[in-house]
Amino acid sequence: MEIETPTPVPSEAMAPTITGQTAKISPFLDPGSVTKANSLAILQLSRDNLVPVYLQPPKGKHDGYAEGAVVNTRYGSFPHATMINVPWGSQIRASKVDTGSRGRNNKRKRDAADEASKETETETQEVVTEKEQTPINGNGEVEIKKAVTDSSGFIHVLPPTPEVWTSSLPHRTQVVYTPDYSYVLHRIRARPGSVLIEAGAGSGSFSHASARAVYNGYPVDDSEKKGKVYSFEFHEQRYHKMKQELKDHHLDEIVHLTHRDVYNGGFLVDGKSPEAEAIFLDLPAPWEALPHISRRNPKDPSDKTWVSPLNPKKSAHLCTFSPCIEQVTKTVSAMRRLGWVDIDMVEIANRKYHASRERVGLNLSFDRGVNNSARDVDEAIARLTEIETRFREHAAKSRDSDDEMDSDTEKGPKKGGKKNNKKGAPQNGNGVSDSNEEGAAVSGYGTAPWMEGRLITRGEPEIKTHTSYLVFAILPREWTEEDEAAAAAKYPVIGEQKVIGVVDKAARKKERREQLQKATLGNRKARRKERDAQLGVEGI
Numbered sequence: 001m002e003i004e005t006p007t008p009v010p011s012e013a014m015a016p017t018i019t020g021q022t023a024k025i026s027p028f029l030d031p032g033s034v035t036k037a038n039s040l041a042i043l044q045l046s047r048d049n050l051v052p053v054y055l056q057p058p059k060g061k062h063d064g065y066a067e068g069a070v071v072n073t074r075y076g077s078f079p080h081a082t083m084i085n086v087p088w089g090s091q092i093r094a095s096k097v098d099t100g101s102r103g104r105n106n107k108r109k110r111d112a113a114d115e116a117s118k119e120t121e122t123e124t125q126e127v128v129t130e131k132e133q134t135p136i137n138g139n140g141e142v143e144i145k146k147a148v149t150d151s152s153g154f155i156h157v158l159p160p161t162p163e164v165w166t167s168s169l170p171h172r173t174q175v176v177y178t179p180d181y182s183y184v185l186h187r188i189r190a191r192p193g194s195v196l197i198e199a200g201a202g203s204g205s206f207s208h209a210s211a212r213a214v215y216n217g218y219p220v221d222d223s224e225k226k227g228k229v230y231s232f233e234f235h236e237q238r239y240h241k242m243k244q245e246l247k248d249h250h251l252d253e254i255v256h257l258t259h260r261d262v263y264n265g266g267f268l269v270d271g272k273s274p275e276a277e278a279i280f281l282d283l284p285a286p287w288e289a290l291p292h293i294s295r296r297n298p299k300d301p302s303d304k305t306w307v308s309p310l311n312p313k314k315s316a317h318l319c320t321f322s323p324c325i326e327q328v329t330k331t332v333s334a335m336r337r338l339g340w341v342d343i344d345m346v347e348i349a350n351r352k353y354h355a356s357r358e359r360v361g362l363n364l365s366f367d368r369g370v371n372n373s374a375r376d377v378d379e380a381i382a383r384l385t386e387i388e389t390r391f392r393e394h395a396a397k398s399r400d401s402d403d404e405m406d407s408d409t410e411k412g413p414k415k416g417g418k419k420n421n422k423k424g425a426p427q428n429g430n431g432v433s434d435s436n437e438e439g440a441a442v443s444g445y446g447t448a449p450w451m452e453g454r455l456i457t458r459g460e461p462e463i464k465t466h467t468s469y470l471v472f473a474i475l476p477r478e479w480t481e482e483d484e485a486a487a488a489a490k491y492p493v494i495g496e497q498k499v500i501g502v503v504d505k506a507a508r509k510k511e512r513r514e515q516l517q518k519a520t521l522g523n524r525k526a527r528r529k530e531r532d533a534q535l536g537v538e539g540i
């Protein structure tokens with residue numbers, strides 16, 4: 001789907017960026033089935049350790065590595081070339097990398113810098129480095145050294161999603177995490193085709209999640225209405241970083257970012273209304289932004305020049321995100337004054353559950369996580385019976401050999417010494433045999449190891465996840481005489497003579513009485529007809 005894949009600028013470790021890309025589909029929306037060069041990938045080093053990386057195509061020596069660009073981790077070195085064109089989710093083994101002159105060059109640079117700082121003269125010190133040459137093969141193609149697998153470890157390469165991006169993004173502010181934003185997006189009814197306002201953009205965690213929620217295709221031209229996020233951020237540096245990130249992730253056509261203080265400037269874009277129906281405010285003082293999200297000028301409702309950022313044909317669903325209750329109180333007061341209804345507050349107390357299989361049994365191996373006690377009463381009794389039988393056999397054998405010894409002593413010492421008493425004696429404190437054969441026979445290798453044992457879940461001991469209070473509210477659409485007339489024309493009421501479901505108590509009683517009377521009269525008529533028929537007077 002990508003149209004163009006120009007050369008990326010080498011990325012910084014913490015805030016990877018590439019420039020000059022005009023490719024259309026974002027990897028967050030459609031990553032394809034395999035990893036691609038010049039595209040974002042998330043490297044999972046361990047469960048909660050995720051690193052975003054732009055995979056760079058092989059372009060000869062890079063930063064002293066003969067294998068091209070390399071990601072160095074505590075689990076080993078991973079050349080980008082080993083991670084390109086593999087199915088998403090693949091396990092990537094570490095490689096032995098050839099640093100060539102890298103170590104030497106770096107040392108020279110360091111030494112030269114030390115020297116320069118020692119010297120007083122202003123003369124520029126020239127640092128001698130070996131010029132990195134890009135090897136080209138006979139076909140004119142760039143050559144890189146083929147990576148050799150190392151046993152130091154492995155990682156997994158994951159496609160970018162808002163969830164993994166939230167866990168790996170370069171933090172510039174406090175971010176909204178997945179448990180909160182999934183609930184918020186559901187409550188403000190963000191769905192494909194929605195128009196959403198977000199302020200402030202911060203680190204872009206919510207922006208990525210909302211972009212995916214509203215996405216229903218890229219607009220072909222400005223007149224085409226597609227799902228869109230209008231995002232606002234007043235911190236200049238954060239605004240520029242986020243702008244670049246959206247471009248790199250090919251989300252800039254879905255998320256329109258504006259550099260603005262929304263308390264003063266409001267939410268119009270180029271003087272026009274975004275016509276939003278969902279709003280998310282992650283601001284220190286949401287009540288200062290609320291007057292701008294009105295249908296009419298709050299200071300002068302008759303002001304005809306007022307342009308509302310809301311869609312006049314739909315109710316607006318709003319959520320504000322505030323860490324302390326004082327902010328909530330102020331926000332709720334402002335909402336009430338401005339006509340918002342259905343106001344309610346929610347706190348998400350997310351709790352992680354650890355799921356694992358508990359393997360319990362006397363005959364299991366001594367692996368980590370195995371509980372070597374009896375699985376049930378039957379197993380305990382069977383094992384005790386076995387031990388007792390062995391014990392009895394052992395005692396009987398000992399008696400026999402004592403008798404033999406006694407008779408041998410009488411006859412003189414026997415050749416060959418003591419009998420090898422291998423069989424029968426329990427080998428450890430639990431009465432479990434250490435024998436490999438027995439272990440193999442009973443440890444259930446017929447079942448896949450990950451399916452062994454009972455499935456158990458364990459909750460986190462305490463909930464320590466207060467992030468913020470979420471305040472939700474709805475601003476209904478305005479309903480005019482014209483709207484009523486249009487609705488009546490569209491849904492005409494034909495043949496309805498009376499109101500369905502009378503609410504007045506007296507009228508309800510009267511109606512019931514009439515119904516009863518009718519029923520009694522009907523019954524009386526039916527009974528008379530029956531009697532007449534029996535008497536044979538019918539039709540006379």
Ligand SMILES: C[S@@+](CC[C@H](N)C(=O)[O-])C[C@H]1O[C@@H](n2cnc3c(N)ncnc32)[C@H](O)[C@@H]1O
Pocket residue numbers: 173174175176199200201202203204205206207232233234235238260261262263264282283284
């Ligand atoms: C907590 S951060 C938002 C984090 C973001 N929701 C995320 O998930 O990454 C709050 C942001 O609001 C911005 N901000 C604060 N006051 C603002 C204002 N008046 N107008 C626009 N942005 C504002 C701050 O610069 C900051 O980046």
